[in-house]
Amino acid sequence: MDSDDEFMSGLSSQDEYFGGVEESDDGSLGDEFDEDNPDVGFSQDKDMKPGKKAYEVDFKVFSPEDIQSHQDKQIDEVSAILGQPSEATAILLRHLRWNKERLIEAYMERPDSVLETAGLGPESAQAPTTKVVKGFTCEICYDDTPRLETYALKCGHRYCVDCYRQYLAQKIKDEGEAARVQCPTNGCHRIVDAKSLDLLVATELKSRYQVLLTRTYVDDKENLKWCPAPNCEYAIECGVKKKELGRIVPTVACACKHRFCFGCTLSDHQPAPCSLVKQWLKKCEDDSETANWISANTKECPKCSSTIEKNGGCNHMTCRKCKHEFCWMCMGLWSEHGTSWYNCNRFEERSGLDGRDAQAKSRQSLERYLHYYNRYANHEQSAKLDKDLYNKTERKMTGLQSTSGMSWIEVQFLDTASQALQTCRQTLKWTYAFAYYLQRNNMTEIFEDNQKDLEMAVENLSEMFEKPTAELAALKVDMMDKTSYCNKRRVILLDDTAQNLKTGEWKFNVDVTMGA
Amino acid sequence: MAALPKRIVKETERLMAEPVPGISAVPHEDNLRYFDVMIHGPSQSPYESGVFKLELFLPDDYPMTPPKIRFLTKIYHPNIDKLGRICLDVLKSTFHTPFLQTPTRLTRAGNWSPALQIRTILLSIQALLGAPNPDDPLANDVAQRWKEDEQAAIQTAREWTRQYAKA
Numbered sequence: 007m008d009s010d011d012e013f014m015s016g017l018s019s020q021d022e023y024f025g026g027v028e029e030s031d032d033g034s035l036g037d038e039f040d041e042d043n044p045d046v047g048f049s050q051d052k053d054m055k056p057g058k059k060a061y062e063v064d065f066k067v068f069s070p071e072d073i074q075s076h077q078d079k080q081i082d083e084v085s086a087i088l089g090q091p092s093e094a095t096a097i098l099l100r101h102l103r104w105n106k107e108r109l110i111e112a113y114m115e116r117p118d119s120v121l122e123t124a125g126l127g128p129e130s131a132q133a134p135t136t137k138v139v140k141g142f143t144c145e146i147c148y149d150d151t152p153r154l155e156t157y158a159l160k161c162g163h164r165y166c167v168d169c170y171r172q173y174l175a176q177k178i179k180d181e182g183e184a185a186r187v188q189c190p191t192n193g194c195h196r197i198v199d200a201k202s203l204d205l206l207v208a209t210e211l212k213s214r215y216q217v218l219l220t221r222t223y224v225d226d227k228e229n230l231k232w233c234p235a236p237n238c239e240y241a242i243e244c245g246v247k248k249k250e251l252g253r254i255v256p257t258v259a260c261a262c263k264h265r266f267c268f269g270c271t272l273s274d275h276q277p278a279p280c281s282l283v284k285q286w287l288k289k290c291e292d293d294s295e296t297a298n299w300i301s302a303n304t305k306e307c308p309k310c311s312s313t314i315e316k317n318g319g320c321n322h323m324t325c326r327k328c329k330h331e332f333c334w335m336c337m338g339l340w341s342e343h344g345t346s347w348y349n350c351n352r353f354e355e356r357s358g359l360d361g362r363d364a365q366a367k368s369r370q371s372l373e374r375y376l377h378y379y380n381r382y383a384n385h386e387q388s389a390k391l392d393k394d395l396y397n398k399t400e401r402k403m404t405g406l407q408s409t410s411g412m413s414w415i416e417v418q419f420l421d422t423a424s425q426a427l428q429t430c431r432q433t434l435k436w437t438y439a440f441a442y443y444l445q446r447n448n449m450t451e452i453f454e455d456n457q458k459d460l461e462m463a464v465e466n467l468s469e470m471f472e473k474p475t476a477e478l479a480a481l482k483v484d485m486m487d488k489t490s491y492c493n494k495r496r497v498i499l500l501d502d503t504a505q506n507l508k509t510g511e512w513k514f515n516v517d518v519t520m521g522a
Numbered sequence: 523m524a525a526l527p528k529r530i531v532k533e534t535e536r537l538m539a540e541p542v543p544g545i546s547a548v549p550h551e552d553n554l555r556y557f558d559v560m561i562h563g564p565s566q567s568p569y570e571s572g573v574f575k576l577e578l579f580l581p582d583d584y585p586m587t588p589p590k591i592r593f594l595t596k597i598y599h600p601n602i603d604k605l606g607r608i609c610l611d612v613l614k615s616t617f618h619t620p621f622l623q624t625p626t627r628l629t630r631a632g633n634w635s636p637a638l639q640i641r642t643i644l645l646s647i648q649a650l651l652g653a654p655n656p657d658d659p660l661a662n663d664v665a666q667r668w669k670e671d672e673q674a675a676i677q678t679a680r681e682w683t684r685q686y687a688k689a
Contacts, residue, residue: 146637147585148533176586191635192612192637
């Protein structure tokens with residue numbers, strides 16, 4: 007992918023994402039726009055010459071071998087430029103966090119100081135060996151046995167081989183260090199190079215060391231991230247920068263099929279941008295259950311808004327905090343209740359109305375949150391149920407083969423359908439978090455319509471899964487139609503939200519710039 | 523309990539034979555990895571003429587990991603918290619989460635080296651008393667005060683020394 011930065015000014019940013027040919031499956035909008043006119047005000051115009059949708063980003067999946075070979079290639083390349091052996095080049099590159107340009111520039115300017123800070127110092131060519139030194143006492147274990155095998159890096163700090171081994175094992179195994187293990191001497195920043203490690207480290211630790219080294223490569227590169235799925239060893243390359251996360255939701259799919267957001271490595275949360283997701287999850291963690299209970303069981307003091315639970319007794323409430331006296335039933339001033347104590351039958355009195363007003367207002371925000379939360383949670387729950395269904399799908403597919411005489415290939419539509427269901431539910435779930443933070447305007451109506459359409463499509467498809475296996479064969483065409491309709495609705499929804507996100511058309515009631 | 527490593531034996535012997543001025547460290551008879559430590563407050567510091575008690579423990583993998591040290595005497599210092607824990611780089615080994623795959627960049631927090639000793643660590647702590655560092659605080663309230671009104675903070679440190687760290 008080209009560098010984003012050159013294109014990032016205003017609307018033109020879309021150009022790079024949408025080169026290529028017209029795609030047919032969402033041609034509902036856009037066809038009538040003049041694609042080549044750079045002056046049109048609406049971003050859609052450009053986005054409609056797709057090949058790629060507004061919500062899609064370029065990414066590449068790297069296997070562990072790919073990562074290794076990429077590393078090796080870069081090391082070779084830089085090694086040739088610097089005229090340094092590849093071990094030293096590897097250390098230099100890791101030292102400068104794989105910033106090739108910076109390394110070359112710095113090295114050309116002042117090679118000695120670069121080597122020094124990377125722990126390489128003046129070079130001597132011989133291979134490292136352990137040595138027996140006369141009259142030696144190891145400063146770590148204080149062993150002074152004669153003929154003790156010792157080792158020192160080029161800095162000359164010498165320790166016995168046992169201590170060195172133990173030290174390296176501690177660093178590699180317990181502390182997970184690899185590329186930047188330093189000499190054991192306090193204040194000595196010499197890095198233990200690969201050759202020394204080869205000499206000293208036990209074989210079973212070597213593979214761990216290699217893994218850690220490879221890992222630093224991915225960790226250090228801003229455009230590389232590990233797939234967060236358990237036991238997945240792949241890494242993803244994606245050019246989306248952190249500062250763009252307010253406008254793009256970079257969703258990537260690993261070779262292991264796990265779909266996740268490149269920005270925050272949480273699972274796919276389109277269309278909501280990372281910062282909203284973060285705030286939403288935090289809010290849900292703090293609020294949801296508590297809020298449910300509060301809403302069901304409490305009222306607020308009309309004066310100071312303290313939350314009050316009435317756990318028994320009469321309607322004459324005295325707020326413990328502000329000493330305000332009011333009636334639990336009508337929320338009006340108790341003093342205005344006259345003689346009708348303990349039996350509130352008043353309704354239209356002024357003070358009661360005010361009290362209920364204040365109450366209503368503060369409850370409204372809670373209600374609003376719960377509205378979105380319940381739908382969010384519902385889709386999460388349904389996705390789980392659908393997943394169970396997915397596990398049963400396989401059995402259904404086998405059953406279908408035997409009852410209807412269909413081939414394995416012919417029953418694949420069930421698998422496709424259930425995957426579509428999962429993906430769409432995931433999207434739907436996040437549309438509710440997204441909507442919670444959205445400020446109302448004309449666009450939110452389009453959004454809500456899209457949301458509703460997708461939701462209906464999903465529920466229709468979900469329903470079909472519950473049909474007995476025997477009926478499924480007859481429903482095949484219908485189900486395939488519904489599956490593709492679901493996917494289409496999802497694409498439309500995501501495309502619309504992503505475009506508006508990119509152009510900053512959505513107005514949120516919180517800050518969406520990342521790092522806030 | 524396994525035999526005490528030569529390193530610890532030797533270090534203890536040296537600590538006894540050539541004690542550091544203003545510092546003493548005595549191992550418990552029943553646990554030679556556990557030391558009672560006394561540090562005299564450095565002169566020209568708010569801790570002058572105070573004697574501070576600390577406990578020091580050498581963990582199993584010492585010297586590959588740093589000793590565990592804690593102040594027992596109450597002290598008013600921005601890098602020492604209410605529980606006596608000390609914020610000093612040489613007391614930490616490098617923090618890392620080796621099994622976590624998420625590429626969070628972890629900083630090198632620790633500066634412990636197995637070539638350091640009990641003696642050098644205690645000297646570092648004594649030096650820390652002479653030069654509090656409110657920019658890297660452990661006790662936030664103390665550090666805050668140290669920055670806002672150094673004179674008053676030093677005064678409090680003096681009073682605490684007089685009150686709790688009597689010789």
